[in-house]
Amino acid sequence: MNNKEFIALISEKLNMSAKDAGAFMAGLTTEMTSQFEEGATLSVSGFGSFEVKKKLERVLVNPSTKQRMLVPPKLVLSFKPSPLLKEKL
């Protein structure tokens, strides 16, 4: 299911136009982006939690060329499903 279909689904559920739903969705993602940028942890009950985690730098070796590369540290957004959701699957 792609973004368009998803927005259509939302708009149907809430009885609003697809355009409005798209605009709200965009607003929601920008809001979430700005929150995550500040390192916030979002938890949605019954769904799961989103957390920004730091990955340390590491040295990586290309097995075929034996070339060593230094991968810099980075921040990634991770998602952990809630036990409730896990059970339903």
Next chain:
Amino acid sequence: MENKIFIADLAEGLARRKSISKKDAESFVRTVFDAIQEQLLAGEQVKIKGFGTFKVITVESRESVNVSTGERFVIDSHGKISFTPDKTLADHVNKPFAGFETVILHDSTKTEDMERVDEAPVAEEPVVETPAPEKKAEAPAKLEPKVEAPAKLEPKVEKPVEKKPEPKVEKPVAEVKPVEEKKPEPKAEPVKVVEKPKAEPVKPAVKAEEPKSKWWLWCLILVLVIGCAVWYMNSKPAEQEPVQTEEVEETVVETPAEPVKSAEELAADYEQVANGEYWIVGTKTTHVLEKNEDLTKLSLQYYGDKKLINYIIRHNGYSAQKASNLFVGTEVKIPELVKRD
């Protein structure tokens, strides 16, 4: 990262952004997550622009061992939710570290080198900085840090020596004083000297050192002169363009301290290979890739050494992945290399 947020906080932000009521916003946010969940449970993958993709991955059943009983049992096949953040979101989250890139390490680079390199700029910085703020201060004041620096290297040796140059040299007061106090002591209380000739052979040594101290005096003067010369050479470029020199220092963080040379100055305009043997000082030529050619071959062809492929990759700004997947007809810039000192 203690700030934990919930749906309500998200809804508040959304309400502010879109000027809708909080209630509407909250029901919208809930609907979004419910819809995602619903679709996931139906086995669909959900892709949301600007956020990411949710997927259900089925994990095959596998056998495992109960750690406490040692019993073998089977973990059933089950679904697992995977979430891959959208590129734009990932980039935003990673903003603090966005400046870092994957660096290809040269074969000669050892981990000890990295540790040493880390220390080098630290040692370097105070030298660079000291002339700048103290430029307008008097000359003797500037010499002080230099005098103290060698003093730290040979603290025991210089103490006795510094009493004599003291009137000529500035005021490394802190170090001279303890020495001065020591000397009057044996003179003022000769009794003590008599008492401890066996216990402390140090005091007779003070007298014995007198002929030696002249030798040390010369050494100190030599060190001072060298210190002055180094300071003077460092301060000259700093006076002309203090801002620029600092920038150069920063960009070349990973290279050990070196006097700025023309090759290095040229190299500052290009992306460099960290800890490499050569500076990239320009583009020698461009090469259009043909069939069955790759960067390793180009490196061998232009430099006679396939290890120098790193420089080509760096000069063209390729990622490691891209470098190994170039199309025929790609124009590859061949960098001009100058050996580093």
